[in-house]
Amino acid sequence: MALFGDSLLLDAIVIVSGLLLLAHLYFRHKFSYWEKRGVPFARPTTLFGNFKECFLQRESVGQFMQRMYNEGAGKRFFGIYVFGRPAIVLRDPELIKIILVKDFNIFYDRLVHSNTKTDPLSNNLFLLKGPAWKYLRFKMTPLFTPFRVKQMSPLIFTCAEQLREYLENNDKTKKIIEAKEVCGKFATDVITSCAFGIGSNCLLDPNAEFREFGRKIFDFSVYRSFEFMSTFMLPLVVKVMNVKFFSDETTKFLRKAFWDTIKEREEKNIERADFLQMLIQLKNNEKNEAKSKADKNGTRNDIADEMDAAIDFKGDILVAQAAIFFTAGFEANAAVIAFILYELAMQPHLQTRLREEILDAMDKNEGTLTYEAVRDMEYLHMVVSEVLRKYPPMPILDRVPNRDYVIPGTNITIEKGTAVYVPLLGLHMDPDVYPDPEHFDPERFSETNRTTRHPFMYLPFGEGPKNCIGRLFGLIAVKLGIASVIGKFEVSPCAETPRSMHLNPKAMVLAAKGGIPLKCTRLSD
Ligand code: HEM
Numbered sequence: 001m002a003l004f005g006d007s008l009l010l011d012a013i014v015i016v017s018g019l020l021l022l023a024h025l026y027f028r029h030k031f032s033y034w035e036k037r038g039v040p041f042a043r044p045t046t047l048f049g050n051f052k053e054c055f056l057q058r059e060s061v062g063q064f065m066q067r068m069y070n071e072g073a074g075k076r077f078f079g080i081y082v083f084g085r086p087a088i089v090l091r092d093p094e095l096i097k098i099i100l101v102k103d104f105n106i107f108y109d110r111l112v113h114s115n116t117k118t119d120p121l122s123n124n125l126f127l128l129k130g131p132a133w134k135y136l137r138f139k140m141t142p143l144f145t146p147f148r149v150k151q152m153s154p155l156i157f158t159c160a161e162q163l164r165e166y167l168e169n170n171d172k173t174k175k176i177i178e179a180k181e182v183c184g185k186f187a188t189d190v191i192t193s194c195a196f197g198i199g200s201n202c203l204l205d206p207n208a209e210f211r212e213f214g215r216k217i218f219d220f221s222v223y224r225s226f227e228f229m230s231t232f233m234l235p236l237v238v239k240v241m242n243v244k245f246f247s248d249e250t251t252k253f254l255r256k257a258f259w260d261t262i263k264e265r266e267e268k269n270i271e272r273a274d275f276l277q278m279l280i281q282l283k284n285n286e287k288n289e290a291k292s293k294a295d296k297n298g299t300r301n302d303i304a305d306e307m308d309a310a311i312d313f314k315g316d317i318l319v320a321q322a323a324i325f326f327t328a329g330f331e332a333n334a335a336v337i338a339f340i341l342y343e344l345a346m347q348p349h350l351q352t353r354l355r356e357e358i359l360d361a362m363d364k365n366e367g368t369l370t371y372e373a374v375r376d377m378e379y380l381h382m383v384v385s386e387v388l389r390k391y392p393p394m395p396i397l398d399r400v401p402n403r404d405y406v407i408p409g410t411n412i413t414i415e416k417g418t419a420v421y422v423p424l425l426g427l428h429m430d431p432d433v434y435p436d437p438e439h440f441d442p443e444r445f446s447e448t449n450r451t452t453r454h455p456f457m458y459l460p461f462g463e464g465p466k467n468c469i470g471r472l473f474g475l476i477a478v479k480l481g482i483a484s485v486i487g488k489f490e491v492s493p494c495a496e497t498p499r500s501m502h503l504n505p506k507a508m509v510l511a512a513k514g515g516i517p518l519k520c521t522r523l524s525d
Pocket residue numbers: 125126127137324325326328329330332333336388392393394397398459460461462463464465466467468469470471473474475478
């Protein structure tokens with residue numbers, strides 16, 4: 001029986017029209033959020049807001065934020081909509097500095113969300129929030145001092161040596177290298193041996209399990225990309241659809257790999273100066289020790305107070321930290337080394353200049369590279385810095401205020417819980433700051449040139465207390481890898497090398513669309 005008159009068709013038309021009208025009114029209400037507050041904003045489209053291209057995986061999250069940055073030209077900040085959720089994109093480097101550093105106590109958390117019950121390894125430093133993050137960060141920071149990183153450098157040199165062997169064998173068979181894949185193997189070997197004392201053997205063994213699982217974490221299939229995008233942009237989807245940062249299979253593998261190593265060390269009383277050792281100490285009740293120390297000294301400081309609410313370092317929470325070092329450690333490093341090789345192949349005169357610097361340093365040290373020599377190479381630093389400008393592996397930063405926040409110099413309030421994005425790719429590709437931004441030019445980072453810009457227009461490792469904890473380690477691993485390759489090999493484009501770089505629209509960590517095939521030839525001695 002029909003509801004409106006005799007016709008079912010009429011019923012259907014009325015119901016559908018009613019629903020459409022409701023949806024229209026709902027989104028009209030939602031999309032008036034920034035206008036009502038007097039915030040300049042990007043014009044949204046129904047349902048998607050400004051997020052359509054990104055959601056449909058026609059542009060990556062980094063490219064989406066870059067587009068929003070460009071649309072907001074001339075403004076200090078800019079309102080956007082991710083579906084119906086309002087968010088702010090920051091453009092002004094001074095404001096970025098205030099939010100990341102000065103007012104950090106308000107912008108303490110990231111928006112990123114995870115389901116720690118069903119995805120236990122997401123209980124890690126990157127994804128944790130509040131006091132638990134603060135406690136963990138405090139405990140982890142000593143692992144990444146220059147001294148610790150230097151201590152690990154012999155292991156990185158060993159991996160670099162294996163990389164050279166790999167490339168030599170490859171040259172003998174005249175094979176083209178897929179730069180991202182080779183660098184992925186190298187970076188995985190580096191992180192597993194430095195952080196966990198595990199020889200993952202990715203360069204020597206084509207079926208190495210660590211490489212296999214690393215590839216799975218960042219495979220950027222349609223569904224995996226959706227999971228990553230949701231983690232960073234759609235917290236509600238993560239909750240409702242139970243999206244996981246680490247799949248069950250990866251969790252099982254990492255859990256076993258790290259737990260076996262922890263057990264072996266405990267049983268055999270093995271101690272090493274690495275990340276895993278520090279995690280083991282945490283497990284063995286560091287919390288109580290540090291707390292009583294703080295009490296005894298009468299210095300129940302900020303951190304000691306936080307510890308009352310802190311974490312019990314047992315079981316998966318421990319493995320979760322190992323998992324994030326592994327994940328963050330290999331993918332970003334691999335991406336950076338691969339992009340450097342690409343840019344050097346495309347501009348051979350830059351490669352020649354870099355090689356001269358490397359060979360010169362080797363000559364001064366009986367034909368070998370030292371940690372200090374690589375760390376102090378000026379031109380190598382310029383090359384790495386320029387790659388991190390053009391291809392920041394993590395192309396956005398996000399923060400969420402824990403209370404309402406009035407933007408300095410305005411009467412505009414960012415409401416508690418509103419996502420605030422720093423669009424790194426947008427800042428780094430701003431032609432007013434970096435003329436001809438697509439052009440790869442290490443001179444932008446010469447001593448004179450780098451002082452001409454606002455320092456917060458260049459943030460490849462983020463900034464403030466929540467910046468990249470692995471910055472120093474990452475830089476050294478990348479530099480050692482590059483110095484080892486460029487000192488002995490020439491990289492050049494092959495027929496399949498893309499003549500201009502296209503980024504993968506599905507990749508959360510910046511990656512080339514379709515890989516980076518290159519020719520890599522051994523230099524004659
Ligand atoms: C060239 C390589 C790397 C780049 C460009 C990079 C970039 C970044 C960026 C942009 C962030 C976010 C910072 C913020 O929100 O302000 C971050 C966070 C982080 N990175 Fe890195 N990263 C690199 C290498 C590494 C390595 C080698 C490790 C570990 C060994 C690592 C571990 C982490 C962790 C654990 C966080 C979360 C820190 C926290 O929330 O306290 N990264 N990284």
